[in-house]
Amino acid sequence: MIERLCVIGVGLIGGSLARALRAAAACREVVGAGRSVANLQTAVELGVIDRYETDLAQAVSGADMVVLCVPLGAMEGVFTAIKGRLAEQAVLTDAGSAKGSVIEAAQRVFGSVPDFFVPGHPIAGTEQSGVEASFPGLYQRRRVILTPLPNTLSSATERVRAMWEVTGAQVVNMDPVHHDEVLAATSHLPHLLAYSLVDTLSRLDENNEVFDYAAGGFRDFTRIASSDPVMWRDICLANADAILQMIEYFVDDLQALGEAIRRHDGEQLLAVFTAAKAARDCFIEKTTE
Numbered sequence: 063m064i065e066r067l068c069v070i071g072v073g074l075i076g077g078s079l080a081r082a083l084r085a086a087a088a089c090r091e092v093v094g095a096g097r098s099v100a101n102l103q104t105a106v107e108l109g110v111i112d113r114y115e116t117d118l119a120q121a122v123s124g125a126d127m128v129v130l131c132v133p134l135g136a137m138e139g140v141f142t143a144i145k146g147r148l149a150e151q152a153v154l155t156d157a158g159s160a161k162g163s164v165i166e167a168a169q170r171v172f173g174s175v176p177d178f179f180v181p182g183h184p185i186a187g188t189e190q191s192g193v194e195a196s197f198p199g200l201y202q203r204r205r206v207i208l209t210p211l212p213n214t215l216s217s218a219t220e221r222v223r224a225m226w227e228v229t230g231a232q233v234v235n236m237d238p239v240h241h242d243e244v245l246a247a248t249s250h251l252p253h254l255l256a257y258s259l260v261d262t263l264s265r266l267d268e269n270n271e272v273f274d275y276a277a278g279g280f281r282d283f284t285r286i287a288s289s290d291p292v293m294w295r296d297i298c299l300a301n302a303d304a305i306l307q308m309i310e311y312f313v314d315d316l317q318a319l320g321e322a323i324r325r326h327d328g329e330q331l332l333a334v335f336t337a338a339k340a341a342r343d344c345f346i347e348k349t350t351e
């Protein structure tokens with residue numbers, strides 16, 4: 063049982079966490095915090111939080127669990143605002159999509175990464191953002207990756223693990239560098255490709271003809287290009303090295319496909335498409351079990 067949960071950044075991720083914990087009666091009080099009063103007021107009206115504070119130091123006061131769900135670029139400012147203001151037994155965690163940058167920000171602000179801070183990342187989301195888009199089932203049967211450091215208190219990690227398990231998530235621990243490499247491949251590169259494809263087509267096609275004739279495949283492939291641009295700018299800057307490495311691999315393989323088309327090398331194309339289809343079919347089978 064969490065006595066007082068403080069969610070800083072009551073949007074899709076923070077709002078869904080608060081909703082799930084409330085639905086499970088796993089916390090007594092939820093305090094929301096953020097920049098705009100309008101969003102926080104909506105969160106109260108929707109029953110996502112009990113009350114809110116716009117002063118972050120005030121918001122964390124007396125909370126036994128503090129979860130940062132702000133864009134990656136805002137994490138350092140939030141650490142600075144709450145430094146020295148957390149309750150003695152408080153556990154601090156975050157939901158940021160890259161872990162190295164958040165850990166470095168904590169190091170800069172606190173001098174060393176506090177032992178009560180458990181970096182985390184729920185592998186769940188939609189292309190929507192804001193508290194209106196939040197829902198309690200977002201984390202059900204999804205993974206949450208925690209990246210505790212050698213000095214992280216195991217009791218803090220266990221409390222964060224227990225919190226996410228209440229939401230229906232499966233929690234795993236991972237090294238933060240490995241986390242950033244894996245997510246660059248499975249999430250960050252696909253988002254970049256979707257944004258880039260839609261941008262290229264929209265600039266090519268002044269009359270919107272491509273979009274007029276686009277069908278389900280285009281819609282499926284580009285859904286994630288409707289995601290929040292600020293969040294994705296922050297992720298690209300925060301996880302630059304791992305993303306650049308993935309772009310390099312991808313550009314090489316795309317060029318190889320282009321070469322195969324130029325050579326009329328049907329065998330090569332068939333080999334790539336067959337291997338890709340088998341890999342995706344296997345992924346779909348595993349994730350719908």
Ligand code: NAP
Binds near residue numbers: 140
């Ligand atoms: P979101 O819906 O846009 O919510 C972000 C919230 O943070 C908003 O309520 C916003 O409040 C607040 N905020 C922004 N800047 C702030 C600042 N400087 N100080 C205090 N509050 C601030 O975004 P989200 O999708 O929930 O993402 C939140 C975090 O989760 C990000 O770090 C993201 O990387 C991570 N994440 C996202 C997904 C996903 O698919 N969306 C998945 C996993 C992890 P105002 O409206 O008042 O500015």
